Amino acid sequence: MPDADPAAIRGDLTENVDAAQALTENVDAAQALTEIVGAAHTLTEPDVVGGYAVDWTGRWRGAPLAVVRPADTGQVAAVVTACAAAGVPVVPQGGNTGLVGGAVPVDGSVPLSLRRLDSRGPVDAATRTAAFGAGVPLAEAQRHVAADGWEIGVDLAARDTATIGGLVATNAGGERVIRHGLTRGQVAGIEAVLADGSVVRRMTGLLKDNVGYDLGQLLIGSEGTLGVVTAVRLRVVPAAARRAVALVGCGSVAGAVDVLAGLRPRLDAGPGELVAAEMFVDDGLALVREHTGLGAPLPDPHPAYLLVETTGGPDDALPEALAEALEATEGVRDAVVADEPARRAALWEYRERHTEAVAADGTRRGAPPVKLDVSLPPASLGPVVDDVRGVLSSAYPDAVLYLWGHLAEGNLHLNVLGVDPADERAATDLVLRTVAAAGGSIGAEHGIGRAKVPWVGLSRSPAELAAMRAVKSALDPARLLNPGVLFD
Numbered sequence: 001m002p003d004a005d006p007a008a009i010r011g012d013l014t015e016n017v018d019a020a021q022a023l024t025e026n027v028d029a030a031q032a033l034t035e036i037v038g039a040a041h042t043l044t045e046p047d048v049v050g051g052y053a054v055d056w057t058g059r060w061r062g063a064p065l066a067v068v069r070p071a072d073t074g075q076v077a078a079v080v081t082a083c084a085a086a087g088v089p090v091v092p093q094g095g096n097t098g099l100v101g102g103a104v105p106v107d108g109s110v111p112l113s114l115r116r117l118d119s120r121g122p123v124d125a126a127t128r129t130a131a132f133g134a135g136v137p138l139a140e141a142q143r144h145v146a147a148d149g150w151e152i153g154v155d156l157a158a159r160d161t162a163t164i165g166g167l168v169a170t171n172a173g174g175e176r177v178i179r180h181g182l183t184r185g186q187v188a189g190i191e192a193v194l195a196d197g198s199v200v201r202r203m204t205g206l207l208k209d210n211v212g213y214d215l216g217q218l219l220i221g222s223e224g225t226l227g228v229v230t231a232v233r234l235r236v237v238p239a240a241a242r243r244a245v246a247l248v249g250c251g252s253v254a255g256a257v258d259v260l261a262g263l264r265p266r267l268d269a270g271p272g273e274l275v276a277a278e279m280f281v282d283d284g285l286a287l288v289r290e291h292t293g294l295g296a297p298l299p300d301p302h303p304a305y306l307l308v309e310t311t312g313g314p315d316d317a318l319p320e321a322l323a324e325a326l327e328a329t330e331g332v333r334d335a336v337v338a339d340e341p342a343r344r345a346a347l348w349e350y351r352e353r354h355t356e357a358v359a360a361d362g363t364r365r366g367a368p369p370v371k372l373d374v375s376l377p378p379a380s381l382g383p384v385v386d387d388v389r390g391v392l393s394s395a396y397p398d399a400v401l402y403l404w405g406h407l408a409e410g411n412l413h414l415n416v417l418g419v420d421p422a423d424e425r426a427a428t429d430l431v432l433r434t435v436a437a438a439g440g441s442i443g444a445e446h447g448i449g450r451a452k453v454p455w456v457g458l459s460r461s462p463a464e465l466a467a468m469r470a471v472k473s474a475l476d477p478a479r480l481l482n483p484g485v486l487f488d
């Protein structure tokens with residue numbers, strides 16, 4: 001992406017001071033925003049605004065003043081400046097695939113849709129980075145770099161809609177963390193608009209650039225509460241020439257943890273690299289099959305399933321190596337290995353379609369699932385799953401728990417259905433306290449959003465929370481950027 005001239009950005013801001021003034025003087029707010037982004041991109045009609053006002057789960061919704069769709073960083077800065085002048089809250093929104101209500105407008109706020117920031121820069125082979133506008137969907141960024149033989153170290157099932165800005169704002173994890181780390185590890189530069197409308201920009205891609213506080217890193221995972229990410233320079237890695245996927249039947253969740261522990265050193269010793277290790281269980285698989293019509297992956301059902309993917313060079317004997325490693329690993333009850341793209345994709349579907357299958361089940365039951373994304377030391381996963389099932393079923397006999405996750409990181413997605421809406425908060429409390437008591441974190445990769453604000457104290461000390469509030473107060477003293485997210 002070409003570097004924007006900061007003076008030009010300031011120029012845009014100056015030009016839009018009138019718009020800010022208009023908001024301040026309580027002239028029609030939508031009119032003021034229209035002057036910045038144009039009438040076609042200031043949305044107020046309820047049926048158009050609706051899609052921006054409710055989250056992917058259907059659990060969170062708000063009544064925005066107007067949805068604003070800026071075209072570039074200058075317009076983002078102008079909108080933020082205008083809203084700051086008028087005291088109107090701004091809610092950054094990317095693909096709106098977040099699962100914790102973080103991108104949903106509070107009443108009277110301006111959801112700032114970043115999707116029109118869709119620039120894509122060339123891959124710089126020297127720094128192995130490429131710059132993207134914040135609104136580029138992950139899948140498009142993946143296709144863009146794949147054309148030159150590269151891939152991005154983050155991948156997740158919401159790839160067609162989740163944006164690069166959203167991934168950065170949530171520090172998304174996904175299916176490649178075991179190999180490349182979280183989104184934070186893929187970020188080589190950020191441009192963002194702060195709460196006062198100023199633009200901070202560090203997009204050079206310099207690999208060593210330590211001059212004081214790293215504002216870009218501070219913005220990663222800040223969920224739109226400290227600034228609006230407008231562009232990101234992402235690291236890229238050489239695309240794998242070959243891939244092999246195995247779906248493994250295991251005796252239990254703890255059994256899947258043991259299988260992965262046994263498998264990993266064997267795979268490390270062979271060709272290729274382990275890039276994914278995912279887990280799901282029998283009732284979740286049954287729900288996915290019912291929802292999708294997919295056939296059974298293995299001849300017999302198993303209590304738990306491990307899905308692993310390895311990648312390697314063109315001549316690597318990946319499927320053979322994977323099959324041999326599985327044969328030598330204790331606890332493997334059955335396995336199927338695929339290297340042909342369609343078969344690999346078919347195996348991944350069993351894992352990736354859990355989220356939509358559970359959402360559909362929620363719709364059928366008349367209430368969306370309570371979605372809790374937690375992490376635990378891998379060795380505790382089995383016992384904690386048993387404990388969570390126990391506490392839930394004794395308090396709520398009709399509760400149904402679907403779970404799956406990213407096994408190597410001990411990251412579980414716990415989805416609770418069948419609890420009366422009046423009891424959802426208490427059920428959440430039970431589950432999150434069980435996780436925290438076992439040394440886990442209440443927020444693994446989806447963020448805190450609005451959904452988990454009451455429980456942040458389970459995973460952060462008073463001193464940590466005070467420091468976080470001080471950062472928030474310093475960068476957004478009027479608390480206009482995504483109010484209600486992270487902090488109450």
Ligand SMILES: Cc1cc2nc3c(=O)[nH]c(=O)nc-3n(C[C@H](O)[C@H](O)[C@H](O)COP(=O)(O)OP(=O)(O)OC[C@H]3O[C@@H](n4cnc5c(N)ncnc54)[C@H](O)[C@@H]3O)c2cc1C
Pocket residue numbers: 056091092093094095096097098099101102103114134155156157158161162163164165166167168169170171172173174175223224225227228229230355356445446449482485
């Ligand atoms: C089917 C499915 C599978 C998923 N799988 C995973 C997974 O494996 N791993 C994972 O981590 N997540 C996963 N998610 C959750 C979601 O896709 C991620 O949180 C993703 O990073 C959100 O991106 P988005 O563009 O949709 O952001 P949004 O939902 O629009 O926003 C999410 C948060 O980021 C803020 N934000 C968005 N854009 C910006 C910006 N440009 N500047 C500042 N703040 C911004 C919002 O205010 C909000 O707080 C999944 C979701 C679905 C529906």
